[in-house]
Amino acid sequence: MNKPVIILGGGIWGCLLAYKLKESLPDVEFTLYEESSVLGRHEVWTFRESDCLESISWLRPLISKSWYEHRINLNDSQKTYHGPCHLIDGQNIHKILLENLPSHCIRLNNPITLELAVQESSFVIDTREVCHFKKCSYKHSLTMEVELQLNHGLNAPVLFDTRISNDDSLRIFSYFPLSPNVLLIKDSCFSHDLSMSFESRRSEISSAILNLGWRVEKVLKEEMSTTVLPTSKPIYFQEGRVISLAGLSHDITGCSIPHATKLIERIVNTSFRFGEIKEIVSGFRCEIERDRSFLRYVNKLIVQKKSHHLMEFIYKEPELLENFSRGRLNFIERSRILWEHHFH
Numbered sequence: 467m468n469k470p471v472i473i474l475g476g477g478i479w480g481c482l483l484a485y486k487l488k489e490s491l492p493d494v495e496f497t498l499y500e501e502s503s504v505l506g507r508h509e510v511w512t513f514r515e516s517d518c519l520e521s522i523s524w525l526r527p528l529i530s531k532s533w534y535e536h537r538i539n540l541n542d543s544q545k546t547y548h549g550p551c552h553l554i555d556g557q558n559i560h561k562i563l564l565e566n567l568p569s570h571c572i573r574l575n576n577p578i579t580l581e582l583a584v585q586e587s588s589f590v591i592d593t594r595e596v597c598h599f600k601k602c603s604y605k606h607s608l609t610m611e612v613e614l615q616l617n618h619g620l621n622a623p624v625l626f627d628t629r630i631s632n633d634d635s636l637r638i639f640s641y642f643p644l645s646p647n648v649l650l651i652k653d654s655c656f657s658h659d660l661s662m663s664f665e666s667r668r669s670e671i672s673s674a675i676l677n678l679g680w681r682v683e684k685v686l687k688e689e690m691s692t693t694v695l696p697t698s699k700p701i702y703f704q705e706g707r708v709i710s711l712a713g714l715s716h717d718i719t720g721c722s723i724p725h726a727t728k729l730i731e732r733i734v735n736t737s738f739r740f741g742e743i744k745e746i747v748s749g750f751r752c753e754i755e756r757d758r759s760f761l762r763y764v765n766k767l768i769v770q771k772k773s774h775h776l777m778e779f780i781y782k783e784p785e786l787l788e789n790f791s792r793g794r795l796n797f798i799e800r801s802r803i804l805w806e807h808h809f810h
């Protein structure tokens with residue numbers, strides 16, 4: 467009997483791959499290994515529909531919440547973009563995968579080494595975000611779900627509120643209305659320093675919410691993380707019968723969904739043989755590298771040269787924001803960003 471393919475890791479990449487694989491190639495035998503007791507890491511992922519228009523039909527069953535528009539609040543103005551924005555909830559993904567995949571396809575509470583995975587499988591697709599960067603800065607993220615004392619009155623997410631700024635590092639502060647009095651808040655600080663006082667961040671967020679006119683009744687969930695903000699190419703392990711999907715998230719925002727959906731679609735559009743998939747993944751890495759090297763350069767401008775206004779410049783323009791979110795900036799857009807950096 468042929469050994470199954472092993473999908474290593476049940477984060478967003480592993481879950482999307484397993485889900486789409488079952489839908490498109492139901493005869494492929496695979497096993498998804500996850501070391502914790504849940505798929506989807508208790509995370510929530512948000513994305514604009516325009517980030518992955520081509521994939522929205524198969525993503526739709528996984529979406530827990532949608533809004534028909536989204537906003538940007540700048541110091542001197544407010545902009546509304548009439549394009550849908552969606553949220554995928556880890557808890558929901560966990561439930562859907564458990565309901566849709568045969569039980570032998572999912573191994574929870576099952577940490578597996580890469581060596582063992584190679585022995586036990588026909589080949590391994592390693593979806594863990596395990597990679598190194600010779601040079602990098604850091605992104606300190608605080609995600610909170612808060613219940614407010616009164617209704618917030620928001621009907622659309624605010625993807626970037628520049629009124630909540632930080633003198634020292636770029637800050638992307640966004641909030642998503644989950645119910646009339648519950649908000650999901652995402653706050654990311656881009657910094658050269660690895661250390662960050664999350665205690666002071668928490669109190670900054672409380673006063674930011676107060677400045678927006680709301681009072682927190684209860685913090686329902688809170689998650690802190692420090693992730694790499696790449697300023698050089700990722701280095702990842704890929705030897706033997708292993709295909710690594712590491713280091714493929716957006717170099718500035720860290721979002722996975724735009725690249726993940728695109729690459730997964732290409733993968734399931736094959737006869738699912740090792741050599742074929744390996745070629746598709748390395749081709750995809752090459753294809754997006756020119757855009758990625760530019761985004762990594764922008765990271766340097768943001769963190770080292772403190773060119774914080776670049777993000778405001780990008781978020782202000784619908785088309786520029788659309789291509790930026792997808793990680794695909796054209797020559798004119800890149801030139802405009804560099805012009806803004808040098809002459810603003």
Ligand SMILES: Cc1cc2nc3c(=O)[nH]c(=O)nc-3n(C[C@H](O)[C@H](O)[C@H](O)COP(=O)(O)OP(=O)(O)OC[C@H]3O[C@@H](n4cnc5c(N)ncnc54)[C@H](O)[C@@H]3O)c2cc1C
Binds near residue numbers: 499506513607
């Ligand atoms: C604060 C924050 C907010 C984000 N928000 C968004 C967003 O809104 N939209 C978006 O698109 N992206 C977002 N991202 C990025 C995205 O959520 C992913 O975390 C990231 O891209 C990596 O995903 P992954 O699936 O590749 O790896 P991981 O999330 O690292 O998942 C790997 C999985 O493998 C498991 N594992 C590890 N070792 C083993 C082992 N030996 N055996 C078995 N299992 C193992 C882990 O438990 C984990 O579940 C965000 C990231 C952060 C930090």
